[in-house]
Amino acid sequence: xxxxxxxxxxxxxxxxxxxxxxxxxxxxxxxxxxxxxxxxxxxxxxxxxxxxxxxxxxxxxxxxxxxxxxxxxxxxxxxxxxxxxxxxxxxxxxxxxxxxxxxxxxxxxxxxx
Amino acid sequence: xxxxxxxxxxxxxxxxxxxxxxxxxxxxxxxxxxxxxxxxxxxxxxxxxxxxxxxxxxxxxxxxxxxxxxxxxxxxxxxxxxxxxxxxxxxxxxxxxxxxxxxxxxxxxxxxxxx
Numbered sequence: 001x002x003x004x005x006x007x008x009x010x011x012x013x014x015x016x017x018x019x020x021x022x023x024x025x026x027x028x029x030x031x032x033x034x035x036x037x038x039x040x041x042x043x044x045x046x047x048x049x050x051x052x053x054x055x056x057x058x059x060x061x062x063x064x065x066x067x068x069x070x071x072x073x074x075x076x077x078x079x080x081x082x083x084x085x086x087x088x089x090x091x092x093x094x095x096x097x098x099x100x101x102x103x104x105x106x107x108x109x110x111x112x113x
Numbered sequence: 114x115x116x117x118x119x120x121x122x123x124x125x126x127x128x129x130x131x132x133x134x135x136x137x138x139x140x141x142x143x144x145x146x147x148x149x150x151x152x153x154x155x156x157x158x159x160x161x162x163x164x165x166x167x168x169x170x171x172x173x174x175x176x177x178x179x180x181x182x183x184x185x186x187x188x189x190x191x192x193x194x195x196x197x198x199x200x201x202x203x204x205x206x207x208x209x210x211x212x213x214x215x216x217x218x219x220x221x222x223x224x225x226x227x228x
Contacts, residue, residue: 042220
């Protein structure tokens with residue numbers, strides 16, 4: 001039972017490089033999310049999607065782009081990485097119904113040097 | 114404004130002692146409430162959730178939480194802590210209207226367990 005799977009788990013980038021984090025869920029969920037987690041700041045929503053082909057900005061969208069071309073996948077892109085984007089990134093999904101549970105991937109540790 | 118507050122950033126307890134982690138929320142309607150646990154290097158795992166009905170909710174790993182509407186609280190408890198419970202714990206409020214997306218998370222409480 002895979003649930004939410006993120007790749008890669010670890011990555012080191014140089015400032016200015018680009019990369020894409022891939023999230024896949026096998027629960028047929030409509031909603032998908034990307035969060036970042038930083039010490040003392042909890043989880044902050046970067047972008048989210050309420051269905052295939054749709055995306056929307058969360059609390060901290062600057063410097064990130066996303067795409068949801070397929071229902072099961074949600075990609076997070078960094079076009080020009082900055083040290084401030086060093087963080088742990090979590091993908092999550094939910095079915096969008098009232099009171100539904102949000103399920104998380106295991107995280108992707110990104111360091112920008 | 115909607116918010117979730119976990120007043121304790123760090124808590125240390127001895128193995129075998131009881132545990133209570135505090136969570137207070139601010140929400141317009143009766144919320145859907147969750148507790149998640151995050152072990153080092155891992156993602157967030159659901160411990161338990163409250164939708165309605167019985168205000169005392171049982172979860173996995175021997176945890177329980179009590180919803181108190183009058184105090185806007187949803188505190189997490191465990192009668193006897195094990196060393197493996199050392200982790201970070203997050204309280205969250207979930208969307209109460211179908212089709213809305215927003216979950217609000219507290220900033221977490223890091224639990225240390227002394228042998």
